[in-house]
Amino acid sequence: MLVMNYRYRIYPNFEQEQQMLSWLETCRRVFNYALRERKDWINSRKCPADRCSLQSEYIVAADTPYPSYYAQKKGLAVAKKENNWLKAVHSQVLQEVIGQLDGVFTSMKARGHGFPRFKKFGQYRSFLFPQFKSSPIQGRQIKLPKIGLMPIVFHRQIPDGFAIKTVRVIRKHSGWYISLCLVADVSIPEVPPHGRSIGIDVGLSYFLSTSDGEQVDRPRFFDKLHRKLELLQRCLKRKQKRSNNRAKLIQKIGRVHEQIAASRLDWQFKLAHHLCDQAQMIFAEDLDFRIMAKGFLGKHTLDAGLGQFLNVVLPWVCFKRGVYYAKVDPNGTSQECPDCGARVKKDLSTRIHECHECGSVKPRDVASGQVINARGLSGVQIASGRDLSGYQETDARQDRTKLEELKSNLEKPALYASA
Template sequence: MNYQYRVYPSLEQELRMMSWLEMCRGVYNYALGERKDWIKSRKCDINACSLVSEYIIGAEAPYPDYYKQQNALTAIKAKLPHLKDVQSQVIQEPLRRVDAAFVAMKARGHGFPRFKKFGQYRSFLFPQFKESPLHGSKIKLPKLGEMPIVLHRPIPDGFEVKTVRVIRKHSGWYVTLCVQCDVTIPDVPPHGHAIGIDVGLSYFLSTSDGEQIARPRFTGKLHRQLELLQRCLKRKQKRSNTRAKLIQRIGKVYEQIAAGRLDWQFKLAHHLCDRAGMIFVEDLDFRIMAKGMLGKHTLDAGLGQFLNQVLPWVCFKRGVFYGKVDPNGTSQTCPDCGVRVKKDLSVRIHECHECGSLKPRDVASGQVICARGLSGVEIASGAEVSGVLETVSRQLAAKLEDSRSDLGKPALYARCPELVEG
């Protein structure tokens, strides 16, 4: 678990930490440039070199991976003595960042990692501690000494501090403590009442029980203030003190927006966990939605943050089963009879032409999500889940039995031919 606290370093400590960030940024950019130059030297055609310049590395030179760059760091410290001021493990962490960036590039198919500009490198990591760095209301870090810390919540008993990350934000300095306890926590079994959640922009979310939560406009409340500040920023001279102060003010506004969004999402997640023992959501990629014409509203709502980070964590703490289902066709399927009902985004009411079901589109989608989640749980467990809503398959079976027992209703088979086939 990660706990984040505010710290108040002295002026000397703050200047030293800022110099550490810049030195780590230099190591990061050098390691990244070394890898990019090696790759470019292998990609250049002999008969089509650049007209400006071409960096040539011998064919016998090995690829500068993490271990080679780490071994070369010792020799670099001898040539650049100011790097010795940074704690030895802290200065190695930028190399791990570069290595992780190249691993992610190959796994996701993205382009090359980018160089860090001045001020973009905002954190450094102390990867291990022999004993707890917390001493009362202060935290002691290697080569930095003690500094006051606001412990607004205590570290749980039995947990040890494994790593400490120092973060520089516009509002001040923070530390993120990674605490660990050697216990095994079993997975939450499916139990209790189940709900399906459909997220969107007209409503932030709609549940299978019929509850719909309006989407708050987090940026809208401070949009005018941001607009004025950014308009002033455009007229400021670059690299001036007034421009730097204005950037800090704008950063504080964005932090206020992010904090309000996160607080609201955590309260909503607890509200949902109070009403369910199982929660099912769609397995969506919100990066695609963020690139569309409604990308600004998608990012402001924080749908991906809620479904992929906040809600799973709250469900884990509250003992609520959390699962994801296939999102294909959830809004085009009738939750009562299973017939496919095509409709575009402008249609907000689900109206089935087969069974006559009439309900809000998002609520119907939430019920389909819930049914898919329950059917997946039953298939995985091999037994029915007690105390949950009926799945679509059981509803269809019940309708089939009722229709067979009543011979005076032949129209049902004409309206639902799939029941005859089943």
């Protein structure tokens, strides 16, 4: 099954916009209440038996069960009978808020994170309709339960063979958007290794260096608008809280941040297509950029968007273009000579690779890209000898035919899904 998300701009009228703002505030209150209920139950089981806290203690009966996902959903149905403002929101929308909180707690236990934070006023910015009996698209409009019809901008049409599974309404500083989750009942095979390969090394001195010697300068999207943001935020400091002028200024600042993010994403997609034009296999390092974002170069790391490019943009473009994409072990890629394999130690200030064994001299990032390419090809050969043996050619040909038909639908879609 193939799943894709398409985002479109919508234009609700004044009554619909006020209704959706009210829904967001209700979802925020339900989220905070469910979070407080879980934290109180957990903290009540943590207090020492021989002493009390100097501030307060959480007292919950010993036989009170843990407020799990299904228990809180049941409690939500009971609360609707006592609070009319909960009835104004679609029932499944509020249930998805409980599901979102349960997913956060599951991730917290798995990764060892702290408790999720309470949402302040205006911080809850989206709600989800989890299912539809039929397509909500009606011509150039979309019909949402309890909200009604509103215009939608189809800057790209929904491909044939895809059905709308969920709809998420998103509030941004630039306006209202919806994210359509599209599903198609097709089986897409993974792109097999084939053709010419390149290795890429990402960094901050150069955004990207390939094994062919090409080096791409790092764009500075945030730095270009940093002065403008600095002036706007300085004005924001003098505004009275909860005033209309403060709200307008916050919206203006948010639009600048959206401009920065959109420019970065557009540039990364163009770069990904440029790389796919050069080779049929692309190898990159398997790095955790969250560690780099916490250091003294964190601002520049986040501005470059290295993790977004390697983990989101490039894999998706490679999938659409039929290019094989894989990651390799990053340990020691910059300390190894790509020509003879000797270990050449160098710190971050050394930007030229000079091998004392074979005399190779080249830019450090280019040498690292060549090492990454060699490791990727080595891994492909090992995997091909173990996993790809016995792969039936007829099945592969049928799968590739389905993939080509699906890609042609994505490139030349129908007008849009019928209602």
